[in-house]
Amino acid sequence: MNEGPARPQLRISDITATTVTVPLEAPLRHAHGAHWGRFVRTVVEVHTDEGIVGLGELGGGGEATETALMGLKPYLIGHDPFELEQLRWKLLNPTASLYNNRMQLHAALEFACLDIMGKATGLRACDFLGGALRAEVPFASYLFFRHLNPDTGVGGEETPEEMVAQARHLAQHYGFTSHKLKAGVFEPAHEIRVLHALAEAFPEHTLRIDPNAVWSVEEALVIERQVRHLRLDYFEDPTWGLEGMRRVREKSALPTATNTVVVNFEQLAACIRTNAVDVILLDTTFWGGLRQAHKAGQVLETFQWGVSVHSSGELGIQLATMLHLGAALPNLRFSADAHYHHLTDDIIAGGKLAYRDGKIKLPQGPGLGVTLDRDKLQEYAALYQELGNYRYDRDPGRPDWYSVLPNHAYAKRRK
Numbered sequence: 001m002n003e004g005p006a007r008p009q010l011r012i013s014d015i016t017a018t019t020v021t022v023p024l025e026a027p028l029r030h031a032h033g034a035h036w037g038r039f040v041r042t043v044v045e046v047h048t049d050e051g052i053v054g055l056g057e058l059g060g061g062g063e064a065t066e067t068a069l070m071g072l073k074p075y076l077i078g079h080d081p082f083e084l085e086q087l088r089w090k091l092l093n094p095t096a097s098l099y100n101n102r103m104q105l106h107a108a109l110e111f112a113c114l115d116i117m118g119k120a121t122g123l124r125a126c127d128f129l130g131g132a133l134r135a136e137v138p139f140a141s142y143l144f145f146r147h148l149n150p151d152t153g154v155g156g157e158e159t160p161e162e163m164v165a166q167a168r169h170l171a172q173h174y175g176f177t178s179h180k181l182k183a184g185v186f187e188p189a190h191e192i193r194v195l196h197a198l199a200e201a202f203p204e205h206t207l208r209i210d211p212n213a214v215w216s217v218e219e220a221l222v223i224e225r226q227v228r229h230l231r232l233d234y235f236e237d238p239t240w241g242l243e244g245m246r247r248v249r250e251k252s253a254l255p256t257a258t259n260t261v262v263v264n265f266e267q268l269a270a271c272i273r274t275n276a277v278d279v280i281l282l283d284t285t286f287w288g289g290l291r292q293a294h295k296a297g298q299v300l301e302t303f304q305w306g307v308s309v310h311s312s313g314e315l316g317i318q319l320a321t322m323l324h325l326g327a328a329l330p331n332l333r334f335s336a337d338a339h340y341h342h343l344t345d346d347i348i349a350g351g352k353l354a355y356r357d358g359k360i361k362l363p364q365g366p367g368l369g370v371t372l373d374r375d376k377l378q379e380y381a382a383l384y385q386e387l388g389n390y391r392y393d394r395d396p397g398r399p400d401w402y403s404v405l406p407n408h409a410y411a412k413r414r415k
Helices: 062-072 083-090 101-122 127-128 160-174 187-201 217-227 242-251 266-276 290-301 314-327 374-387
Strands: 012-023 027-028 034-036 038-048 052-058 136-138 142-144 178-182 204-209 232-236 256-258 279-282 306-309 359-360
Touching: 012 062, 012 374, 038 062, 038 101, 038 374, 052 101, 052 314, 062 101, 083 101, 101 127, 101 136, 101 290, 101 314, 127 290, 127 314, 136 314, 142 160, 160 178, 160 187, 178 187, 187 204, 217 232, 217 242, 232 279, 242 256, 242 266, 266 290, 279 290, 290 306, 290 314, 306 314, 314 359
Parallel strands: 142 178, 178 204, 204 232, 232 256, 256 279, 279 306
Antiparallel strands: 012 038, 027 034, 038 052, 136 359
């Protein structure tokens, strides 16, 4: 009997983790704190006995993250990187996960295994998902209220006019035709004025608003009535929880969307059963990997739910996974999110991936299609050693402030 060609026989021989911090143009403010002028990420390298090295990436870093990854070596050394389903059960067994949430660790390792598989076979990561349906993925701009970067004079936007200027700059330089406002920073009346100013400045573009779930159900419904006539793709995470989102959706004229309360298959089942949210933003790290996010997309296609691709502060390695996901999803109804244009640099060879007409091309190399720039990796690892971590849930411009969900009395707590 002809068993067909044998696939490559590889074994994982080592894993390494390097924490880097890459500067942003300016600190990005959000409802729960801020990105303090840089992203902290961990670059994962999975080595095989045949000398093939796969790349992965996850958010955060430092000793705790690197130690957690090194603690998985007993599960990984000798593992066949093609055996992704075995890898999932080794690391994400649901009972064991009650005691050790390894979701994002698994995601980074799965990225690396898919990269290895591609390099061993000459195939792209998306080819293991069924192939690409599009050669490039559209993106929305990501508009943040920003603190001023004193070194460059960039940032400091607060007013409607300043936010329109930021959007205009991004549209001119990157070709965006959809704009996402990161809200929940100021009182709702101010952010509604900003959204209206954007709608007036870009009548042919679509908009989104995302307060990171800090509004109450009642507050969200009041706000929804004031923006429903604008060209909004959807109303993203206006409140917290599946039940809160279901109540908003029940009375909203706008489609609702989430990246926060549907991030696993148990929540997905509950969302579909209760019609809690209209659009799911799939994140390749939050869902535990590229395959898991794609599988969720297939479930959503069955139920005719719309999807988009979520951004969690990526460098080029994770961005590549987002591109492979976006290329393979048949029901990608909306342009993807990305913080990527806020970065000043990247750790991949050739520099940052380029936007053209608001889109980024799918990498065509094997695996993820990106390679490391070793000099940049060392440069930004050294910068991390110098600057360290930052507290995502704190705002350096408001040192005594902290977020409360849902957010009532903005002005008083935010002074």
